[in-house]
Amino acid sequence: MDVYIRTLARYDGLWEALDILGGPAEGPVAFGGELGPQTLLAAYRRGLYPFPAGTAEQRIVNELIYESAVDAGSVKVLPGSDEPYSIAWCSPDPRPVIRVEQARFQRSLRQQLRNRTTWTTTADVCFERVVRQCRAGRAEHWLTDDLLRGLCVLHELGHAHSVEVWDGDELIGGTFGVRVGAVFSADSQFTLRSGAGKAAVVDLTRRFAEAGGLAVDVQRDGDHVRLLGATPIPRPEYLTLLATTRHASRPLATERLPARRLAG
Incomplete structure (x- = not known):
């Protein structure tokens, strides 16, 4: 160490x-x-x-x-x-960031989750599996083996985390990233069922807020992250947020929870 x-x-x-x-x-x-x-x-x-x-x-x-x-x-x-x-x-400028109190769902997804009584979410149950699934079938393999190995060690050290979405025992969606104090930098997500990837991001935001987190950085801007509540902020503001909250740390809850709670 x-x-x-x-x-x-x-x-x-x-x-x-x-x-x-x-x-x-x-x-x-x-x-x-x-x-x-x-x-x-x-x-x-x-x-x-x-x-x-x-x-x-x-x-x-x-x-x-x-x-x-x-x-x-x-x-x-x-x-x-x-x-x-x-x-x-x-280090994009501006940086798309979801403030935890501003995370949101589309109405259609909330309605979908209310009916998905078998869907549940967990955190840090199968980090490497989530990362591998995020690169499965994609032509642009930026998630290289070297990066995967480095991220897995960060996970073992408690700095990288995953959120999983399950339908029964089947993994159907997930997201992962690296935590720096009160900021979580979300690297990627995957979905095998409609809405499962978005559910993973919102679940991450909920769990992170409960652990004292303030913001989830989604790295790359786009309509899909705007729908989840992401707002671009200037690079100096993002770097200041990182620097002033980097020592904040409470454990991320990992227990299995019903996904329909996210629709409330």
């Missing part, structure tokens, strides 16, 4: 050396590094999330698109990177 803490402090310093506030609003603010748990946690604590290139072709595309920005210094390359374009680090 001492080695882990020392390494985390080293990567905290690495990210501090980046001008994240002055980085590009869209696309990566940095390239390079690796996807070990210390690197990942230090990055999330600084408002960054990874977007690895899953194939050699994607790395070439990154280089073609961003080489001029790297040469100009507007996008940084982390020191010691053998293949810098294999990992992009993003």
Whole structure:
């Protein structure tokens, strides 16, 4: 654990050396590094999330698109990177965030859940299975094996969490991400039944609020997250929220609960 803490402090310093506030609003603010748990946690604590290139072709595309920005210094390359374009680090401006008190459901989904008497939700029951399901069948494999391994270690250390939605004993939806104090950065979700993925996000928001959480960062904006209550906030506001609440921590409740409670 001492080695882990020392390494985390080293990567905290690495990210501090980046001008994240002055980085590009869209696309990566940095390239390079690796996807070990210390690197990942230090990055999330600084408002960054990874977007690895899953194939050699994607790395070439990154280089073609961003080489001029790297040469100009507007996008940084982390020191010691053998293949810098294999990992992009993003910090969008603005950032779509669901304040826990503003999370909402569409009426149709609330009605659907009232009738799903066999649906239940849990947390942290099968983290790796949720992550693997989030990448199943998707052409763009940003959830690489290296990233999956790093996230699973973060889960074992209590920093990464999942929410599962079940129909009886069948896993039908879920979401996962990394917690930094009172902010949860949700990486991805999946759904095998209509509404199950959205139910996972709202359940996460409920459980996180009960654990003292203030906001769920959904990373990428879009109509689907706006419908759940996400509002874009400026990057400086998001980074301030992270910095001022990073030490808040109460355990996330993990017990199995009826999904229909979310419709109330």
